[in-house]
Structure formats: C-alpha cells, structure tokens
Amino acid sequence: MGIVEIDNIAYEYIRRDEEGNVEGIVRAIDGISLDIKKGEFISILGGNGSGKSTLAKQINAILYPCEGTVYVDGKDTSDEENIWDIRQSAGMVFQNPDNQIIGSVVEEDVGFGPENMGIPTPEIIERVNEALKTLRMYEYRKHSPNRLSGGQKQRVAIAGVVAMHPKCIIMDESTAMLDPIGRKEVIRAARALNDVEKVTIILITHYMEETIYSDRIVVMDKGRVAMTGTPKEIFSRVDELKKLRLSVPQSTALAYELKKRGVRLGEGILSGKELVTALCRSYATM
Amino acid sequence: MSIICDHVNYIYSRGTSDEIHALKDVCFKIEDGEFIGIIGATGSGKSTLIQHLNGLLKATSGHIYINGEDIYDSDYSLKKLRSRVGLVFQYPEHQLFEETVLKDVCFGPKNQGLTSTESQMRAYEALENVKMGEDCYDVSPFDLSGGQKRRVAIAGVLAMKPEVLILDEPTAGLDPEGREEILHLLKSLHDEQGITIILVSHSMEDMADYAERLLVMDKGSLIMNGSPREIFQNSAILEEIGLSVPQVTGVLREMRQKGFDVDISATTIEEAADSIMRALGL
Known part of the structure; x- marks a missing residue:
C-alpha cells in the first residue's frame, strides 16, 4: 500500500453570488486515481487552473473529496479523527515563504510544529537542530527570519515541516517566488530529503527543469490526469505538452532543435549535462 | 521618455538599528523606447529601485530626471509622473477589486x-491590447484564470496610457504558456506602440529572449549594465550573487570545457543551436 492512495476522487467548488445563492459548480477535480509509493519523488505539472493545488490540498486534509477517497498512510482523510495524524504524515510547503513563517527566531519557528504535537522540550530541540542541519540552515538558527533571503526562508519553512518527521512533503509551487540560486537550494534540499531520509516528495511547479530528477511526472488538465510517466517519457511529448500550456526544459528544447537540424542525438535528453555528454559521444574528436 | 538615475541612494528606517542601505549610488540612463531587464537576487534592491522611478519612494540622496526634468523639484507634478510611468506590482491580480472587468x-x-465615456474607450483599447475579448467585460475579475486576471491587471495600468511600463515579476506563478503570453504582450507593446518596458524577472531565459539591455543589481548596487550577451558571459560573478546564466549558455560553456571550439556568447535556443552547428562543422 502506498503512502498516498487517491481512489477515483472528485472535488467541486460551489460558486455563490453576493446573496449566497448558488451560481454554479466548478468541478476542480474530476475523477483522479493516483497511487504514490513510499519514498517516491513525484512531480505534478499542469496549466493554471488545472487542479494541481486542489489536488495537493486533498493530501493533507485541507480539503477532502466530494466523491472517492484519499488515504494517507492508510488513513481516510475525510474522517475528522484522522486529521492530526494525516497532517503529521503529510506536511505542506506553500508558495510564499513570508506567509508561512511565524517565529521571530529561526529555531523557534522550526520548533512550532513539534511543540504543537506535544513533544517534550529536549526532543523538540533535538528535532529542530537536526532539521536545520538537514536543510543547511543550522548556522542561522539564532537569526531573525525576516533578514533571510527567499531561498533561505523557504528552507526554514521546509525545516519546520521536516521537524514534524513527516513521511511525505508536498511542495505547492514552493520555488515560484525565488531567485535562481534560491530555487536550486530548495530543489537540492528536496532531493536530499528524498535520497537520504527517504521522505516522499510531491513537487508542484511551473518550472519544467525542476522535475527532471523525479521518479514520475503527473500532468494534469481540467481536473484530470492527462499524462503520467518518467521525465524522459513526458518531455519527449513536446506537442502534447504545448497543448496543455506547458513546455519542456530549455536543454531538451535545444536538443530538439539540434536534432531537427540533423545533429545525431539520442532520445530523452533532459539536462545540459546529458546534452553535452551525448554530443561528446557522437562528435568528440579527442 | 528618457530616465536618468543620478547617484541615487535610499536608506530604509534611517537612524534606527534596522537601518538598511537599500540603494547605493545607483547611476544609469534609460532611453526612450528601450526594453530593459532588471535582474538581481532576492533583496538586491530591484523593487526598491523601480518604486523610485515613479516617485513612490523618494531617494535619500541623488536625483532622478525624467525627460531632463528633476522629479524632486518642488513644482514637478508627481501625479502626472505616475500616469506616464505605469507600475505593475508583483501579483497585480491581488489588486483587482471591482465587480466587473470593465469597471476595474x-x-x-x-x-x-x-x-x-473616455475611460471606457481607454479600457476597451487596453483590454484589446492584452487580448481580453468583449465577452469578459461584464465578468467578475475573480472568476477569471490566473493568467487572465494578471492580463486584466496589466490592462488597468495600460488604460492610463503610460509611456513607460514597469513590471515586477509579471510572470511569477504562471504556467509556461501564460508566461509566454505576458512576455509576447510586452514585446508587442514595445515594438508596435513604442512603450518603454522595464521588466524585473528571476528567469534568465526570459531575459535572454526579450530584454535588449540588462541592469544587474547586487546588495543595493548596480554592478553590471549591458546586453544579455555581454552580461551572461560573466557566469562566475552571476552565480556568486545568486543568479545564473540561461540553461543553453551553460550547455555551451560545458561544451567548451570538453574541448569543443564553440562560441559561448549565445543566450537563446536559436543562437545556441547556431553556434553548436558551427562548432560541429555541420
């Protein structure tokens, strides 16, 4: 059984006018089944309004489905008794770091989650230090969060989730507001948590190149799953992605252009490194 | 409309323990009709800088000249300045508030x-510019998609007929198609209507594709000023200050390291493909 099991769910938003009368119903999720394995790194792509965030919110019981069931670590999210367990198993990191940080000192902020869980103080301290070290923010533990860069703040927010020892972390466009290095830092942190700590990562993003290391990519469209596959499989379907308002990583686009012009290159090039290696294999004179 | 920043300094919370020197002796000139990109890590002073250009923040010292006129002169009309220099903030859709798109x-x-009547004429034109059709006029802006909302918010600024349009990360949070739509829109406003565009972005790839000149900010100082080609040759400096080069420029540099005789100045996919073809002798 997977860590997250989504069984044929639907979710509807009810739109109301000013008097509270129902104006219409938006079916944001329309029949999705998805099984996420323990330790998997999964990326979710999709245009604005495709239902990515609505889906993410189902996984830690901020929302629960109108139809179908979501199980997180074997627990049904629509059963209110499970809410605390579920939010402990599945932590969420949002887009804007400034909206997620509440402590006036970094370590205090990271300790907020475990403290809320009623963990004894010595263990909180241990968890906070460990989480900050994992996110390479330990040296900033006494700093005020508002003096940190965007990438650093976001890593503090992730440390706050890590300190709760979740089995799964959902990152809902957590890199959207960051500069290039900040984005790299956050993605590197997510990969390390996945590799070393075996935490399941669910990454939602609009940056194609951030998803190339995932085990699996799920592409959403109009509340449904439009494609799933490995990054190599997904990013070879350039035209279909375009139709879904998406693109491919720039290195993949360059490889595609070169192939069109007659350069001998294999399929499934995702990163600059892979492209250079492939070119070396075909053309290096040394 | 030309803009000159002459030794501009700005200090937040001056005289307190929280004092931050956010702009340090910034000097540059922007000519009428340019497409300028401003890049810099979070906290480098980009947003502070652009708020000076329409007089929302007043420099602690230094001068700003718009068409040769000092905007800090006592008889200079800041109100007029603000309708000539339109500023689109980050996440401008959060500022939509009216009942219908047209009213907004x-x-x-x-x-x-x-x-x-005049306002409506302006609104029609602005909405047409951002490719929002008549069918959306009476819709509540809150019922639109993320990309549409953002285009309506930009239309709200365009309707004031600015000569300079400044945008703070207008593509953040949009899907790739939505990003392209916004950038195309800016390019056509620039090419067809001669509007000066000043774009703040964290996407080096977008900057390489669209900007004619880049201003690079680091810790409040303007440290580089040049074409994307020139700027992106300095990958070591850029990485040190929290930025990067476009992915394709990185590919070319790596090829050079592996011994290919490749021109590494390309910054877009087309240019990079050209230089790789030349290097491979194809």
Whole structure:
C-alpha cells in the first residue's frame, strides 16, 4: 500500500453570488486515481487552473473529496479523527515563504510544529537542530527570519515541516517566488530529503527543469490526469505538452532543435549535462 | 521618455538599528523606447529601485530626471509622473477589486480625471491590447484564470496610457504558456506602440529572449549594465550573487570545457543551436 492512495476522487467548488445563492459548480477535480509509493519523488505539472493545488490540498486534509477517497498512510482523510495524524504524515510547503513563517527566531519557528504535537522540550530541540542541519540552515538558527533571503526562508519553512518527521512533503509551487540560486537550494534540499531520509516528495511547479530528477511526472488538465510517466517519457511529448500550456526544459528544447537540424542525438535528453555528454559521444574528436 | 538615475541612494528606517542601505549610488540612463531587464537576487534592491522611478519612494540622496526634468523639484507634478510611468506590482491580480472587468480597468483613467465615456474607450483599447475579448467585460475579475486576471491587471495600468511600463515579476506563478503570453504582450507593446518596458524577472531565459539591455543589481548596487550577451558571459560573478546564466549558455560553456571550439556568447535556443552547428562543422 502506498503512502498516498487517491481512489477515483472528485472535488467541486460551489460558486455563490453576493446573496449566497448558488451560481454554479466548478468541478476542480474530476475523477483522479493516483497511487504514490513510499519514498517516491513525484512531480505534478499542469496549466493554471488545472487542479494541481486542489489536488495537493486533498493530501493533507485541507480539503477532502466530494466523491472517492484519499488515504494517507492508510488513513481516510475525510474522517475528522484522522486529521492530526494525516497532517503529521503529510506536511505542506506553500508558495510564499513570508506567509508561512511565524517565529521571530529561526529555531523557534522550526520548533512550532513539534511543540504543537506535544513533544517534550529536549526532543523538540533535538528535532529542530537536526532539521536545520538537514536543510543547511543550522548556522542561522539564532537569526531573525525576516533578514533571510527567499531561498533561505523557504528552507526554514521546509525545516519546520521536516521537524514534524513527516513521511511525505508536498511542495505547492514552493520555488515560484525565488531567485535562481534560491530555487536550486530548495530543489537540492528536496532531493536530499528524498535520497537520504527517504521522505516522499510531491513537487508542484511551473518550472519544467525542476522535475527532471523525479521518479514520475503527473500532468494534469481540467481536473484530470492527462499524462503520467518518467521525465524522459513526458518531455519527449513536446506537442502534447504545448497543448496543455506547458513546455519542456530549455536543454531538451535545444536538443530538439539540434536534432531537427540533423545533429545525431539520442532520445530523452533532459539536462545540459546529458546534452553535452551525448554530443561528446557522437562528435568528440579527442 | 528618457530616465536618468543620478547617484541615487535610499536608506530604509534611517537612524534606527534596522537601518538598511537599500540603494547605493545607483547611476544609469534609460532611453526612450528601450526594453530593459532588471535582474538581481532576492533583496538586491530591484523593487526598491523601480518604486523610485515613479516617485513612490523618494531617494535619500541623488536625483532622478525624467525627460531632463528633476522629479524632486518642488513644482514637478508627481501625479502626472505616475500616469506616464505605469507600475505593475508583483501579483497585480491581488489588486483587482471591482465587480466587473470593465469597471476595474476604468478605475485608473477615471482617477486621472477622464469622463466615464473616455475611460471606457481607454479600457476597451487596453483590454484589446492584452487580448481580453468583449465577452469578459461584464465578468467578475475573480472568476477569471490566473493568467487572465494578471492580463486584466496589466490592462488597468495600460488604460492610463503610460509611456513607460514597469513590471515586477509579471510572470511569477504562471504556467509556461501564460508566461509566454505576458512576455509576447510586452514585446508587442514595445515594438508596435513604442512603450518603454522595464521588466524585473528571476528567469534568465526570459531575459535572454526579450530584454535588449540588462541592469544587474547586487546588495543595493548596480554592478553590471549591458546586453544579455555581454552580461551572461560573466557566469562566475552571476552565480556568486545568486543568479545564473540561461540553461543553453551553460550547455555551451560545458561544451567548451570538453574541448569543443564553440562560441559561448549565445543566450537563446536559436543562437545556441547556431553556434553548436558551427562548432560541429555541420
């Protein structure tokens, strides 16, 4: 059984006018089944309004489905008794770091989650230090969060989730507001948590190149799953992605252009490194 | 409309323990009709800088000249400046507030003192510019998609007929198609209507594709000023200050390291493909 099991769910938003009368119903999720394995790194792509965030919110019981069931670590999210367990198993990191940080000192902020869980103080301290070290923010533990860069703040927010020892972390466009290095830092942190700590990562993003290391990519469209596959499989379907308002990583686009012009290159090039290696294999004179 | 920043300094919370020197002796000139990109890590002073250009923040020292006129002169009209230099903030859709799209876009020109017919004419034109059709006029802006909302918010600024349009990360949070739509829109406003565009972005790839000149900010100082080609040759400096080069430029540099005789100045996919073809002798 997977860590997250989504069984044929639907979710509807009810739109109301000013008097509270129902104006219409938006079916944001329309029949999705998805099984996420323990330790998997999964990326979710999709245009604005495709239902990515609505889906993410189902996984830690901020929302629960109108139809179908979501199980997180074997627990049904629509059963209110499970809410605390579920939010402990599945932590969420949002887009804007400034909206997620509440402590006036970094370590205090990271300790907020475990403290809320009623963990004894010595263990909180241990968890906070460990989480900050994992996110390479330990040296900033006494700093005020508002003096940190965007990438650093976001890593503090992730440390706050890590300190709760979740089995799964959902990152809902957590890199959207960051500069290039900040984005790299956050993605590197997510990969390390996945590799070393075996935490399941669910990454939602609009940056194609951030998803190339995932085990699996799920592409959403109009509340449904439009494609799933490995990054190599997904990013070879350039035209279909375009139709879904998406693109491919720039290195993949360059490889595609070169192939069109007659350069001998294999399929499934995702990163600059892979492209250079492939070119070396075909053309290096040394 | 030309803009000159002459030794501009700005200090937040001056005289307190929280004092931050956010802009340090910034000097540059922007000519009429340019497409300028401003890049810099979080906290490098980009947003502070652009708020100076329409007089929202006043420099602690230094001068700003718009078309040769000092905007800090006592008889200079800041109100007029703000309708000539339009500023689109980050996540501008959070500022939508009216009941319908049309009313929202009319708000700016009405505030400028135009009659309601004139304002509506301006709104029609602005909405057409951002490719929002008639069918959306009476829709509530809150029922639109993320990309549409953002285009309506930009239309709200365009309706004031600015000569300079400054945008702070207008593509953040949009899907790739939505990003392209916004950038195409800016390019056509620039190419067809001669509007000066000043774009703040964290996407080096977008900057390489669209900007004619880049201003690079680091810790409050302007440290580089040049074409994307020139700027992106300095990958070591850029990485040190929290930025990067476009992915394709990185590919070319790596090829050079592996011994290919490749021109590494390309910054877009097309240019990079050209230089790789030349290097491979194809």
